[in-house]
Amino acid sequence: MNIDVLRKKNRQLTLLILVLIGMTLLSANITNFKFMHSLLSVSEAFKWIASNLMITGESLQKLPSILDKLLETIILSIISTTTASVFALLLAILGSQATRVNMFFSTLSRFIASVFRNVPIVAWALILLLSFGQNALTGYFALFLTTLGFLTRAFTETIDETSNSSVEALKATGATYFQVVYNAVIPECAPQIVSWILFMIETNIRSSTLIGILTGTGIGFSFDLYYKSMDYNMVSLITMSIVVVVIGIELISNYVRRVIL
Template sequence: MEIRQSKQPNFFLKKRVRLSVMIGLLGVLYVGAAVILNFNSAAFLYLDRGMIWLFQNFIPTSQSITYWYSITQALLRTFVVAVAATSVAGVLAFVLAILGAKSTGPSRTLSWVIRGFASIMRNIPIVGWAMLLLFSFKQNDFTGFLALLFLSVGFLTRAFMETIEDVDVEKIQALQVTGASYLQVISQAVLPEITTPLISWLLYMIENNIRDATLVGLLTGTGIGFVFDLYFKSLRYGPAGLVVLAIIILVIAVELVSNYVERRIAA
């Protein structure tokens, strides 16, 4: 009993020491970054002024409503590009995931190659893809589509592979023992188990790509990102605020639809 009581204070003492070291390390990193970047920490004292200016200038006015048609047209193009990129990426990622998953892949070598490919594709940020593709495809919707497609393929391939590998291997082996072909095993043992999570991943990726498409539009000169950049640089803050509001409404609407579809599928 005495041994247990002596161990408990030591355990909590070690946790407090680790927490203190971590907080101290974060503080040192912040101070170092502030010195290197010449960042004035006193700017936090004037944060309220910045917020006041933001709400005074970026609140849409009655005059801003005249820009609504142009904003909705650009928003629709952004939405279509995001959905199209996710849809194509979903098909490509599904094929790659089937071939790369340990339980359904034809070989370990191919599985490692696909895993490496997916890691490279998803670890290059969307801004990196957009800037690379700008050199070849210039500023247009297709450049944004490709940037979203490449990142989505990498992300969805990895997500689909993990989902497929969660399927009970005994079901796959049972069909293989009966002499079922490779396609029969996939359609009867794998697809019924992974359909719901795969749709959830696709819906999540659509939401994410809508947000990323806004940023990509700033670089590719298309969609809602370009419209916001145009209004902001021309000091039309009211319409720029309306653009932000439209993006928020679209993202929330897509999220609500996604939640509804997921509930219907799970029911």
């Protein structure tokens, strides 16, 4: 019996691999993608990067101004994440099966999360540009809406996965809805909620670079400006600055996660 089950699983795995290969080849044929040409171009691409994207002494002189723009991007990412997390927690409490007030608010919360999460952040930025123009407010709202949708979904699942024992115990003692949420749900979910917030801060720092290109703000605007003027030394400096900051924030958030989880 075990041999038959193993053979069945092997056949399923083989079929899955063949389907994936077929989909890859079909997609490459439709898009006129050439694998060999791409592989041969890799070495040329790295040669160009090595010869053009070099940080020079002249570019380092402009590092303070780059750091100012980078700080603006970091602050925008943090503010948009923290404010969105407050509203996301409220929507998650209304949307969770464990803490929902009624079916209407639960469905509405999940609908809002689905809409905001599934619209790409670039699409939000382009839509908001029509109303607010190229400024930091546009970037803030684009990050805010996307973060709100993602965190609402994440917080809702976190609350749903927590144990209901403490909730039922408080309800048995006659605790009100707000007492149950404040004394049972939030304390039990707090470590996972903080972890999700840290994750979104990391993600939004990366996203805000792209948003800055569209909104004309932050480090993204500086990158776009120097890239269009073909100042690749400055482009290299900006890129390395972003990489260092993102890695640093990721290390800090990983440390915080290990402490709280």
